[in-house]
Amino acid sequence: MKRFVAAAALAGWVGLAIQQYLIFYSRWSTGASLLGGLINFFSFFTVLTNTLAVVVLSYALVKRESAAKRFFLAPPVSSAIAVSIVVVGLAYNLLLRHLWQPEGFQFIADELLHDVMPVLFVIYWWRCVPKGSLRLAHIGVWLIYPLLYFAYALLRGDLIGQYQYPFIDVGTLGYPQVFVNAGGILAGFVLIALTVLGLDKIGRSKD
Numbered sequence: 001m002k003r004f005v006a007a008a009a010l011a012g013w014v015g016l017a018i019q020q021y022l023i024f025y026s027r028w029s030t031g032a033s034l035l036g037g038l039i040n041f042f043s044f045f046t047v048l049t050n051t052l053a054v055v056v057l058s059y060a061l062v063k064r065e066s067a068a069k070r071f072f073l074a075p076p077v078s079s080a081i082a083v084s085i086v087v088v089g090l091a092y093n094l095l096l097r098h099l100w101q102p103e104g105f106q107f108i109a110d111e112l113l114h115d116v117m118p119v120l121f122v123i124y125w126w127r128c129v130p131k132g133s134l135r136l137a138h139i140g141v142w143l144i145y146p147l148l149y150f151a152y153a154l155l156r157g158d159l160i161g162q163y164q165y166p167f168i169d170v171g172t173l174g175y176p177q178v179f180v181n182a183g184g185i186l187a188g189f190v191l192i193a194l195t196v197l198g199l200d201k202i203g204r205s206k207d
Helices: 002-029 034-041 045-061 067-073 075-099 104-128 137-142 144-160 175-206
Strands: none
Touching: 002 034, 002 045, 002 104, 045 067, 045 075, 045 104, 045 144, 067 075, 075 104, 075 137, 075 144, 075 175, 104 175, 137 144, 137 175, 144 175
16 A cells, blocks of 8 residues: 555656746746746645645655644544545536646646546545544534635635636626525535545445
């Protein structure tokens, strides 16, 4: 299983590295700020969530104990990231995939971050994360992450006039529709979280 975790971590880091390179190259070729490119990179929910996932996978390979390792490998934290990365995959495939046709390195990055990593991380979660400690109250804590991101995305979009995802583009859709869209995604997040809780109970019964 260690080889699988290592391969999953490598896939995640490669996907993130390619995506960062493409953003940097695009901004460099137009004379835009590279610092702005870095901020733009980490302003995507996909990038933030995949970064959290690869950090978990990387810590799973590290033998040395640390407070950070204990935090990221704690079942509630790893489970929250599992829920979030499943949302990443589903949201992209249901809402965004039909909007464009990436090619070359962009295609590779998209597939790694939106399709490959969600599957690999769920497998890691099922095989490696201890089961039986999750409670319904954890979902309330997990919701803080997407809610904070949504607030940040709206604030950033209002300030610079650029929204990271078309379904939260207030300039095009208006606030009422954006909140309806966000509410639908949040409901999906809760359903996936409830599924994870159910699988956690099943996993415990098998131990």
